[in-house]
Amino acid sequence: MAGPGIAAYLIVSVILFAIGAFGVLIRRSPLIVLLALEIMLNSGNLALLAFSRHAGNEDGQIFALAVMVVAASEAVVGLGLIVAMSRLRADLDVDKLTTLRG
């Protein structure tokens, strides 16, 4: 395989995951938290594809496609929840959604 080895792809994937996790932790807007979640799922896909190439086996790519479907479904349900929140006139701020706090 020309170019960088598998370890380089894995390191890129980990740094991307960390960027996504940072976004989930630091932002309060649920929309941007969802976007950061998509970044984390995508970095997982990159690791799956790198290992699939390393093993010389396409099953990892099937797994990546399944993850993509899950990510799309999660985006649909998450955006639906955000629209429902906005219809209830709730604040679009994840720090203020404390109804379930014990």
Next chain:
Amino acid sequence: MEETFVWIVWVLAATALFASGLAVVLFHNPFYSALSLIVNLASLAVLFLLLTAEFVAAAQVLVYAGAVVVMFLFVTAYLGGRADAPFAGGRTLQRLAAIVAAAAIAVEVVVVIVLAAGDRLNEVPEVPESFGSPASIGTLFLSDHLLAFEVTSIILLVAAVGGVILGSTVPPHHHPPSRGER
């Protein structure tokens, strides 16, 4: 020659990936964040192509840049200015903790990759020309992974129905109090 070319493409794609990822996280306006996500997904698709995953790269661009991001943009437009939430807390402690936690994840896994798996990951097998092509992925989906394929369709159906229900149900106290019925 080809080696250098692949390295250049890889470095460009990885740089664009990190820059656009940080842009998604740091932009105040969700509209710009969603647009940066398109750049993020496109550079990720380049890395997928370098890993000889042609079909996944194409599906990535179609599903994400074509559908998911457009949906994000619609919701952002629907919410208008109310979607521009600021950064977390305003408490410096929370921001510091977020930075430390994210850096800890990155450092831990990078150290593990470099120390424990560095040598073993260097051998990459030769793969046939058709590796990752739509034909071979399709064959795998309809033979070995048929169950995953069917379950996927059910998940999508359930998500679509859930999205419609979440989006169409009017909250109870939004009905006008006296409508004359019942």
